[in-house]
Amino acid sequence: MTSRAASPRRAARWVATLLVAAAALAAAPALAAPASGAAAEIRLSTPWMRPAAAGSDARAYLDIASDRPVTLVGASSPMARSVEIRVVKETDGVDPGKAVKSLAVVPGTPTRLAYKGNHLLLRGLKKAADNATPVPVVLTFRDAQGRRSTAEANLQVRGIVAPGG
Numbered sequence: 001m002t003s004r005a006a007s008p009r010r011a012a013r014w015v016a017t018l019l020v021a022a023a024a025l026a027a028a029p030a031l032a033a034p035a036s037g038a039a040a041e042i043r044l045s046t047p048w049m050r051p052a053a054a055g056s057d058a059r060a061y062l063d064i065a066s067d068r069p070v071t072l073v074g075a076s077s078p079m080a081r082s083v084e085i086r087v088v089k090e091t092d093g094v095d096p097g098k099a100v101k102s103l104a105v106v107p108g109t110p111t112r113l114a115y116k117g118n119h120l121l122l123r124g125l126k127k128a129a130d131n132a133t134p135v136p137v138v139l140t141f142r143d144a145q146g147r148r149s150t151a152e153a154n155l156q157v158r159g160i161v162a163p164g165g
Contacts, residue, residue: 040068040143042105042151049135050159054128059086060120060137060155064111072103072111073148074140081124083137088117097121105141129157 043065052058060083064072075083086097097119105111113119120137129135134154141149 039147039149040066040070040141042066042070042139042141042149044139044151044153045110047137047153047155049122049129049155049157051131051157052122052125052129054125056125058122058125058129059115060122060135061113061115062120062153062155064105064113064139064151066105066107066141068107068143070105070141070143070149072105072139073101073142075120075137076140077122077135077137079126079129079135080122081126084121084123086119086121088119102142129155131157131159133157 045063045065047060047062049058049060058080072085075085077083084099085101085103087100087103088095088097099121103111103118122135122137135157136152136154139151139153141151143149
């Protein structure tokens, strides 16, 4: 009789273990990622650029932070004909960078678009960007689910203007 009484008890434990495991697996996606309906929180900081003449190209710099993985897939500005995302391999100040279609933004670590490094290139400025003139930019991002979102910043124009230009 003892062996028969133990068998239902083992079966009950086994079923209970399976139920706990199934519940844990069902909850795993919710624990691994935030709610799928919420958009990533993207923060832009320290946006700036040097002064530039109308018709010229100008590099723009800023830091991008996000609470989730996103990809920078585009940028625009009403003050430029177009805006390119540029990736620089050699940070020697000579490498002009290569235009790319996207740039990954990893959560927890700011993605820096910085002087002598990766940057935005504003092509064909429609008017001069003088010191203290805000230059608006809109960055477009795509998340892992393919949803697009935008973040806006005003580039602070600062620096020395070269003589004659």
